[in-house]
Structures are given as C-alpha cells and as structure tokens.
Amino acid sequence: MDLAIFLATLLFGFFFGNKSTVASFTPADSYLIVCGSSQNVTLLDQTYIPDSTPQSSISLKSQGAASVTYTSNSSTTLPSPLYQSVRIFSTTASYKFNIKQEGRHWVRLYFYPLPNSGYDLTSATMTLVTENFVLLNNFTFKNYNGSHLFREYSINVTSDTLVLTIIPSNNSIAFINAIELVSVPDELIPDQALAISPSAPISGLSARAFETIYRLNLGGPLITPQNDTLGRTWVNDKKYLHVNSSAVTVAVNPLTVRYRALATQEIAPNWVYATADHMGDANVNNVNFNITWVFRVDPNFTYFVRLHFCDIVSKAMNNLVFNLYINSDLAFGSLDLSTLAGDLGVPYYRDFVSNSSADSNTLTVSIGPDTMADVTDAIMNGLEIMKMNNEFRSFDGLSPVETILPVSASKKNKRMAIIVGSVAGSLGVILLLGLCLFCLGCGRRTKDSQQGGHSWLPLPLYGNSLSLTKMSTSSQKSRTASCLSLASTNLGRVFTFQEIMDATNKFDESSLLGVGGFGRVYKGTSEDGTKLAVKRGNPRSEQGLAEFRTEIEMLSKLRHRHLVSLIGYCDERSEMILVYEYMANGPLRSHLYGTDLPSLSWKQRLEICIGAARGLHYLHTGATQSIIHRDVKTTNILLDENFVAKVADFGLSKTGPALDQTHVSTAVKGSFGYLDPEYFRRQQLTEKSDVYSFGVVLMEVLCTRPALNPVLPRDQVNIAEWAMTWQKKGMLDQIMDKNLIGKVNPASLKKYGETAEKCLAEYGVDRPSMGDVLWNLEYALQLEETSSVLTEPEDNSTNHIQGIALNPPPLEAFDNSSVCMVEGASCGEEDVATSAVFSQLVNPRGR
Template sequence: MKIVKWVSFVLAMFSFLVDESFASYTPPDNYLIACGSSQNITFQGRTFVPDSQHSSLVLETGNSIVAANSSSRVPFPIYQSARIFTEKASYNFEIQQQGRHWVRLYFFPVKNPSHDLTSASLTVVTDEFVLLNNFTFKNYNGSYMFKEYAINVTSDTLTLTLIPSNGSVVFVNGIEVVSMPNDLFIDQALALIPSEPFSGLSVLAFETVYRLNMGGPLLNAQNDTLGRTWENDLKYLHVNSSVLNVSVSPSTIKYPAGVSPETAPNWVYATAETMGDANVAQNSFNVTWVFPVDPNFSYLIRAHFCDIMSISLNSLVFDMFVNSDIALRSLDLSSITGNLAVPYYRDFVSNASTDSNTLSVSVGPDSVADITNATMNGLEIMKISNSLKSLDGLSSVESLLPSSSSKANKIGIIVGSSVGAVAAIALVGLCYYCCIVRRQSKSPQQGHSWLPLPLYGNSQTLTKSTLSQKSGTASCISIASTNLGRFFSFQEILDATNKFDEKLLLGVGGFGRVYKGTLEDGTNVAVKRGNPRSEQGIAEFRTEIDMLSKLRHRHLVSLIGYCDERSEMILVYEYMANGPLRSHLYGADLPPLSWKQRLEICIGAARGLHYLHTGAAQSIIHRDVKTTNILLDDNFVAKVADFGLSKTGPALDQTHVSTAVKGSFGYLDPEYFRRQQLTDKSDVYSFGVVLMEVLCTRPALNPVLPREQVNIAEWAMTWQKKGMLDQIMDQNLVGKVSPASLKKFGETAEKCLAEHGVDRPSMGDVLWNLEYALQLQETSSALTEPQDNSTNHITGIQLTTLEPFDNSVSMIDGSNSVTDDDAEDAATSAVFSQLVNPRGR
C-alpha cells in the first residue's frame, strides 16, 4: 500500500513540475567556479566558469596543480576537475552587495599521479569563520562531499583561504558564492532551552546539515530559486509507517507577505507528511524525524508548514517538539494564516539531545483539541558557529592563519613605530588640552553652567585624524577599546549647523534643541544640543553615549558622535528624514498613515525594545517609550530613540530595579509610579499607550477633554472591553482595517496596559502578536484581490531531475545528509529625540 501511494505521488509530482515556472530572483553576486577546469561546465542547469578565467576573481597562491578525470566513475561534471594546492592559497571574490551569501564547496578526490587526495587534509576559512578544519576522506562514508554555508559578508571582498596541514595538500573542485535575499534569515529565533527569544543571528554563520522536502522527491538547483537542495525525509523517519504522503498542485499555494519562493519552493509547501490513517496502535502518537548531529554546536531549526490537507478552516491543530521540548503549542495554521494552502514557517534554536548525539523533531495532535492529526512540509537544520567563530572544531581563524616570522617582524616594527608616534601625539595633545583648560578657567563661557564631561578624561587617549579644511581644527576619534563614537570639535558642530541657524531647528525636547546639520562630506545629521537650564544634564548625556555606543540594531537609533568641548553637551545622530511618529499621527499637517504602515512602525519599535530587553549582555529598560521617541527614516522604518533615562535591568537574582520615578506622564507605568520598582514590563505599559495613540491619533494626556477621556489608556480600555474599539479609532482608518487585525491589535494593547506588571506580556510576545495582526490584515486584503502565482513555478522540468541523488549529499559523522544571513541588520539611519514641544520629563 505504501509503495502504491508513493508511485502515485511521484506521477502527480511529475504532472505539475513540468507545468510550473521558475520564480525569478537575481543575486547581485553569483560566482559559480569550476576549479582547475579548462572550460565551462554545466551542472544542474547552471554554468560554472573556470577559476582561471573569471574577471572578478583573484587566485592567490604560490603553487597549484590541476587534476582532471573524465572517467564515468566521476559522479557529476563539477567533480571532474580539481585544483590542488601544496601551500596556503586564497580565492578573493569581489562583492557587489554586502549581506548574507551562500558559500558552497564541492570536494571529490580526483585521481592524481602526484598526490593521493583521499588522504589530503582540508581546512577552509573565510575572513572571519572556520568552515572546515582538517577534514579527510579517509574515514568518510561517501565518494564525494558537498558543503553549504550561509555567511554574512560585511566588506567589499570575501576571501576563501585553503590551508594544507601535516605536510599534506589541499584541494577543491567547485566553489559557489551567491547572494541571498537579506530577509531570508532574520536576527531572531525562539530558543528552546530555556524557552526565550534568541537574538544576534545576523553576526553568526550557518552550515546546512539537513534540508528536507517532507513527503516529496529530491529538489536541486534546477527546482529552487536559490540553488538549494531538498532531499526526501523518508530515511530520517523514526517509524516509516507512521506517515501518509499528501500532495496538491503547487498552483494552489498562496504565498503571504513575508514568505516567498525564496523561503522555500512552492513544491515544498505542496507536499507534506501527515499522520493520516497511520498503521499504529495509538491515534495520539507523534511523527518523529531523528538526525545525527555534532553535540558541540547549537542548531537553527526552521520548520515549514502549509495546510494542504484540510477542507475547512480551524480543523487542524497540533503541537511541535524539538527533542523533548515543546516548540509550538496548539498550532492552528488556518487561524494564523487566515486561509488554507498558505505557507508559514518558524525558527528555533536548540542543541542535541542530552542523552544522545541526535536531534529529533516531532509533530503530534494537540492534547486538548479533539483533532488527531499533524503535518509538516519542510525542515531545515543549520549548524550555528560557536564562540570561536568556527563551524568545525575548536580552532579560530587566527589560530589557523598564524603570521610568518618575517611578517611578524615587520608588524612589530610598524606597531612599535605607531606606538611611539601615538605617544608623541598624545603628549602634544595633553599639553594643548592643559592650555585650553587653563584658558577656559580664566575666561569662563557665559550662560553655560555645566562642567566638562568627566567620562573622557584621564583614562582615555585620543588620536588625531585629518584636519578640517574649513575649520582648521582636528577631529578626534576615541580609541577602539572605548568605542564611544566620534568626537566632534565645537567648531565642526558650528560649521555643520551654520552656527545653530534657527532655520535648521528640527524640534525641542527635554534635553535641549535639535538641529539639522550637514557634515563636510555631505552627510546629513541630527545635532542635539543640551540646554544648561534643562532638568536633564550630565547624567543623561553620559547615559545616552554609554548606551548607544554598546547597542547596534536596525530599530535603534545609531549614535555618530558627541562634543563636550567648551562646556557643551552635544550628541550627533544620523538624520531621520521623517522625524517622530507623533508628527504623523497628529499636530502636523502630514498625510495620514495607512493601517499597514502603522502596524509596521509598531512592529519595528517593538523589535527595538525587544532587543533592549533581551539582546544585550544585561537587559536595558528604556524608561521613556513614547511616540516622540519613535523616529522614522526615509522609508518609514521605525527606530527607538533617546536613551538618556535608560537603566540597566535587574540582575538574575532580582525582580526589579529600585529607582526614582522618571519618564513622561501619560506613559508611566502605574505600578512603577506607586512602588518605584522598575522592570521591563514598565516599557511594555508605555508601549501599550503608544499602541492606543497610533490607533486613536490623540495625545496620551489631553486635559481639555472631559475627565473620563483625559487619559488615553483608561479611555481606550473602556471601549476595548466593550469590543467597540472601532468607535474611537482614527476616522482615516474607518472601513480600511480588517476586524480580525483590529481585534488582535486591541487585545495586545489591553494586555500591555494591565494594572500589574506580572500580568503584562514580554516585548517578544507583543512583537509576535503585532506581526500576527499585520498578517491578518494582509491576508484579509489578499482575499479581496486575484491571486497570481504564475511566477513562482518552474516549467519544463524533466522527470530525470527527480532521480535519487543520495551520493551528492554530505556526511555528518559518516551518516548521509544534505549539507550546504540585520544587520537583521546593520544599523542604518538613526536620530535625535523629542522633536516636538512636550517636555514630559
């Protein structure tokens, strides 16, 4: 019976594969290199170019040998040639667009009269990461090996260095360096031990160890827009008879926003394994896949789902486990996606099972739902680089690429000379500084009551950079160990702001006035100049610099530098073209934001706050979350600003931070106000006020309104509890908001505004609910528009592409397995804070 079902499935797959078209994604960087070959090679529908003929590729080596073998025993054309190195060698790739790239390596020990490649020791590193370390084919249960990595390239070049060891040689048959969409891998996932958000994936490297097409045939580069390989899951099933294959035509797959054929091909979502009428004694069993893994690493697990088996909504609810840990509880796909046959995926971080060198993934029926079924469409398991930036062993790039003795001597001379020069400059600078201090002590500045910032005094050395052509003054940059950003001279600030021209005034906040400035290189910046008569002073100034110098995230402002010359306190940020969120809600004559824009802005701000609470070594509480501190760049990407009142969160053995109450009235957590006990849930309350402000487009406090309407949190909650939030929302949104999206948004805000912090969700949960509200809105909009997935499919695929490809997959400890990118995000724009008049603090 099982064989009949499988044959029927393959025939069905063939019938739709030959009719589908290839979804287009054009990678900016697309290196397909046949190493040692003298001619182009076609492999899996792609053309590989010889490494000696590529114009944007530089091969650096003292000696190399070309090996070739056209024997029928060579499995595929890419393995017919190899380049052998007897000493360290490098391939330097010019990178057109920074970001995540696939790095794929092909190895096959081609017969060569001079060297036995089966005993060659292979070590491969990039600029930052160790990919392979002392690998040899001697104990490898396979004829050839394919490796796939995901590397975040942050410079204009990528260097792959191959290192022979133990008097051996090193070789490679083929190399791919190919761009991938920046949003394919986001910065966050859910860690399972313990269950909490995991941030920082953007700075890590991955190695693909398994990629499965559940219930479907093998797919290779001809069937995947990103050139990935998906193998069938059958050999990893714990009990083969526990599943039933399900398949539909891929044309029925409806990609929502945020999911595309680059996430996974539609024929991955068009096939699935389900419990079905499985031949087992219990109906409440789990379908389990088991994978051998290296227990010394953590793994990124991406599970792909698509309800292609149900005939009605809300008829499939199930759980997912990784090892024995719950990953997803009561997953109702149609409730999340709003429809059937809509792809959905989730990312998790986990380790191997504690009692074996395996990692298991299971799906099974929800224990409280009267539904005995579960499904999965695809699964990706990727090894995560360790603290040494290695994906193979405990060696770092630095330990594998030691400097030669002559090079070390040269470096020693250069370092010694540099230290001497720096010392001399520092001495001159110290004398100059003493003169300035003495001069200032004799002629104090009028109108400035602040003392110079003590943070950057005796403990820090500053080095000179080039002289300003306009001002003739030196710009200084803090030494790397302090990492506090650029030091601007006061003259540079005057030049940038045209002597604080009032025409360049952007706004006024609790700290001082904010001006638009232009640096000498044409870069627009926001310059926040402290007011000596402000209630905020040196403590807030120091906190702002200290916090932002340690934080980098796409949804947090990015500090460029500061100036504390002439008793000034000035902060310089990158310019945010669209200013504060508040000005787009009310108080300014700007076009109203759409509901989707508002949700995306709230999601961005929530991501920034979530990073503060969980992404740093110790949590950070913002303490002044409000619409004037959420700023928008030219693409309306939201960034959280103004860290002058921020506090480090409680230690592990504490529940709160006891501190004086600071913040803005209308946004203050009532529990914090009463008890002076600050937690990250205080930010959650303030963010709940922001959500209601976004929906209703009115201030948090408006004393001219009737008493029951003065406080937006109290007023909006009375309508939310009646289920009538639509009666008070912005009139520009009437008729344009999905009821389901509004309901989820209101429920999220209500939870944020709970009286007691323990009853409020974490920012991670808030973020998840807002993304859900956005998905509900987009799904509702999509249902009113005709679907066209014609660009998502490949046409003309021959049956031969579905033939077994088991020998091409890589090995994990001798077991066959398929192997293979913000900054989330590097920080981009960032800015000033409090650009409108309310002081609030």
C-alpha cells in the first residue's frame, strides 16, 4: 500500500473513529501512583496521585529508616513525566492496596535512576515481590542495558489486599518512580491454551502470573494507552522482522473492523486489527517463503503467545489459507482465516504456550503459505509474548517468595502455633498410617521375594521419592554401591539426590551443558572420578513421566558400543534425573554447522554414520523384540572423545511389531524434517521409519545444513527433497559441504548417495533394512580408503564442471553458535531442526 494512502487511512480513523472505537471499560480497581512526588502528575489523560497522599485504600509502610523522596528540577529530558520523582528506601518497604474486586490485575512498575538525587541509584540492587510472586530479584541498572525500566505483570489477585514489597538487596538501597494497579477482565487470560511440541492442551493458566515481554502492532504505528481500553502500548514490529522485505504493510479504516463473540476490544483494540503484515518480496526465487519474527527470550521460562488475525486483504471468503509456526513447530496448519472468524474483517486470535528454541535464547514466530491450498499469501495483525512464572512462582531466578520476603515476629509466632497444633493433632493419625504402610510393605516384599523379578511401582508424575523398582537388600543398605553391585536391579545405579548434588556441584551453572526438551543437562563427576552427563527433568516440560520411564526401561536392557549407556537414575524429592556416560565431543550436529568446531573429514563422517547405523541395526535386530528409536537425528547421535558415534535419547522409542504384525499403530512423534512421511500420514510405525530418518541424517552429514530451512526457496526447504533432486541427476557433489570439495573419492560418494536415496524412498517397503544400510556405508568407506593409497588424477570428481551453477548457499541467520544437543543427552522433541531464527515450512499432510 502507498505510504500516503496508509497514513491517510490512519488519520481518518483517528479523527473520526477514535472515541467510538475505544469503548469505556471501567476497572473496579484503578491505582495510579507517582512515588516521591508532592503533586499530581498527568500523563495521557490519566492522573497519578502521589504516594504520600493520605488514602484509605492504599498505605505505604517502611521498616526502620525513613523514606527519601527526590524531585528532579533539571531541564534534562526525561523518558516520561512519571520519572521526574523517585522514592528511595534504605530498608524493606511495602505498598498495600485494598482490592475491591478479586481477579486479574495489571501491576505496572516504573524505574529510572534519576541523576543528582544524592544517591547512586544506578548501583542500587533491589528485589520486588508480592505475597505470591517474585517480580524482580536483585535487579540493578548496572546489569541492565537501558536508561529506564518499565515492567508490566498480569496477576490474578485472590484476596482483598495486594502487598507490593520492595527490598534493598546486598546492603544497598531500593527505589521506585511509579506504580499502576488496575483491574482487567478475567477473560483476558484463558485457563487453557495449546502447548507446542508436543501439541497438547495445557490448563491452569488462570492461576498463573504473566509478564509482558513483547506486544506488537504488526504493520502499524505505535498504539498508546489512549487507544486501548486496557491501557496497553503496542509497538511497531519492523525491528523484529528477520527480513524486512518479506512483509508488506496493509491498513484499513479501524471502523471497518467488526467484532464478534470470539474477540473483543479488550483482547486487542481495532487499531491492531486494522493493520497487518502480509507476504512481500523476500528476493527469493519462489514465493512460498515465510515471514519470520525473531525475539530474544530467557530460555529458562515458558511463554504465553497470543497471535491476532483479521482478514483485511481478501475480496472473498476462503481466499486466505496459510500455516503458522512457532520455533520449529507447526502450530496451526491450513489456517483458513475467514472461515474461523466467520467473515472478512472480523478479528480472530489464537493462544499458545511455548518454550524458546531448544538450542538458542530466541523464540520465533513465522507465517507462510499452505502449498496444498494453492494460496501464496499469509497475514498477521498483532502479536503478544508473555513470560509465565516458573515453578518457584518467580519471573527472575529460582528463589520463591518464602525465601525472600521477611516474616514478622507475630506472623512467625502465629505460624509456629499453627504448625505445633497441626503436628500434635495429627501425630496419632500419622503413626497409625505409618504402621499400616509398614505392615503392607512387609507383605509385598514377602510376595515379591517369592515371585522373584523386579516389577514397576506406580510412580506419580513428579511424585514422591518412591524408587522406580523395588531395590534388592544390598541396594537398600547402600545407595552408593557401584554399578556392578546394582546390576541385579537391571536398571542401573539408583542415585540419591545428594549424590547428584555433589556430582554437579549443586547444579552449578558453570557445569551446564545445555537445555533440552526434557530439561537441563549438567556435566558431573562421580565419587570415583567418572565423568557423567546428568539430565535433570524440568517439571514444566511437556516431556515427563512416560519419557523418563521409557528411557530407563529401554537403556537398562540395552548395552552396545554404539548406544549411549545409561548409568543410573534418581527419582527422589519430586525429581526425575537420568545419568549417562559423558560424551566429550557432544552431538554430531555441532560438528557439521552452527559452531566453530573443525570440519570433519569425509572418512570421519563415514565412520560416524557407520557407528550410528550399527547402533540402530542392533536396536532393530539385537534385542528380544525389535526397538524403533523414533527420533533419529544429528542431535541424537553423540560422539565420545575418540569420535565414536553413539545413538542417544530413547524417550520416544517403541518396541517393534510382533511377528504376526507388520507395524505398530501409534500417534506420530518425532522431529519435523526427519519424520517418515508414510508414518506421518498413516500413523503406522515400522523399523523403516528409522531408516528414513537416517537417510535425512546422511544428507545432513554431506551437505552440512539443517534438515529444514524455510528461508530458502520452496524446492530447497526440505533437505531430503532438495538433495534427492541432485542425487537423481548424479550431481550430489554440487551441494556437498565446501570443505569436502576435491577430497572425496567419486565412487565412495556415489555409493553413499545411492544409500541415502534408498533410505529416503517414499514407501517403507522400498527402503533397505539398517543392516543393508550398514553394509553399503562400510563399502563406501572401503572405496574411500582404497582410493587414498592410489595415485589420484589431477581432478577425479565433477566438483568443478564448468557451466553448472552451484546452488546458492543458505542465507545466514543470526548467530546460531549455541549448541542445543550436549554431551550425553539430547534436546528431545523440542530440538530446532532449522537455524535459530527460522521456523520450518512443511506440508502438514506429509509428502
């Protein structure tokens, strides 16, 4: 749209539609407080009252030393009039607000270290908490990249008061410039949203607190609180676009936006739905590319993502069908906007819950055409990303409120009286219950000793410290026995939580190897000096008890040179911890791209692929019943100190079909880009599904690029499809890693390419077994080794055939140096198969 027309449309809406478009939402509670000021401050038609003004509904208490106020009289330009005064505290202080109507509220905080205040506010270190949530923990402007700080939280207040406590940390001071506490509709945050990777509903959001991280008006200008019924600010999205030319802005008169039952003015103002970004020119050969937005986030938290849509570009219904991606996951396929909204120009929104990209501190959102719909456009109008409190009810660190908030003597005495009374009243019941459980346990042990074997005990999700199996007498006596002495359990060593703490130096951040779908992985050292990889389950992860149990069951009965060994586990204190052998050289993927590690030689790559193939072949044929890995990829192939390849991460593994069956019917799980299309379509799992995934790995090893890279033209997005077109031309050397050019024997490369091509056959029946794959790779290695002792011709390959244009290299994303897959563990389903900034562009129906 022409810029003049765009601006004219916005001005028309502003002058003629502003008052009618912003309906009056009247909050039950509305506290606008300017701290340290002696007079009211007016900002955007709102009046902020000094915190020193006597009010029955708000009180300020400061323990010990008196508060200090400072008002700036300088002519220096301030970020906002709210920053012209400040209240400074040398001891703990609290603001107490009376709540008229329980429910969700905005808590907005303003901080600006005013100069010439007589205090070094830039060095001040402070903590802010409510009764239930930690908002800031040891915050200081020394570590903050900005001149001022504004934080907005959404908290569900469930009592008749809310207390905001400000605590100077480390014998410092604390300060604050302004506070807002305003009611919002409870419907603003639903109780349920769709979690990403794996896709499943997640409930209980209404009890959670949220911190606004990003709120964008896509394709439109800044929207101030004046034009939002809930006083929100919406900023333009241009700085977050990965490729500016990929998006074209479009705008209509805000009055043409028609709200229906799904969306309201409180969800987003019509100014948001009246502008949008849709597909532009990304300077690629094919129009089927993505628009991608990239956001920096804290990888230790989960995020609530709300996406706003309104079809303001179509002339008729059903003309806008596209795909939506969050990170590397297809969040919504074939989104038919006009059908979902009910008409053109009608707002629609969707909510998701997601973590950051598994191998970076970014969260990406992408939209792109659904190629099956034969539509080459996609649109989005608004985007919100909100951080959710972690398991410690904190937005900043791992310390819960109870360990931060000082407790008064009267509260301590009252709490002690309650505790003593409760203990005295229930002691008899506990003793009786304990006696019953003891008797029951003795009976079960007797029965088990008679039957023999080791059956599973029920294990509640993130439950108590029940062991996964009944331990033998020796292991009960000594939980620190060696692996050998615990072999009778068939499940490896049972670690105590204290042993895990000692091995990882209390989960020291310096020993962190990486973060995956199951949780964090730390490098550890056992008491005998053995190096360990300790995978600690995250209670907020979508991977939980099933993956934990599967991993132990599978690996406890599998021992092979090319499978990562499970040393043991720990399930005490509501923990789910897996302990593996330490793999010094980490995942195969980190040696292919995304890091500065030295390039692997062709012989090394062949030996690694052969090792992985041997591990998979053993899974398929070596056990009593075949095992299908179901998540074969370069991040799940680990390398030890000698670059010996070992297959890892068995959380998604399944036992293969029985002798009288051809497949296992199961829900589709795995990683996009590696998924067998036949399995994806029919939900019928076979060993040949692993073979297909391994074929993708072979191409990834050769070409050193992600399995999916949506920024490329459509025919290059999927490495399997792209590489196969070159393989069928007999020109696979044209797309190989540039570090291998001129260093690969043509016969070896030909055999390698033929093997990968067979693995990637459309139908499983046409694919070879892993045994056949292994044989062919070993033959390719023999061809390479044979050629190394012969005199090679001056140019023995077709790498430099004149007249053949090489494919353009993948466009550079920003820094993808962080490694998702770490030694001894993998990132699970959340692993990003593409670069750190692109979501995949895949056909959700399979090829």
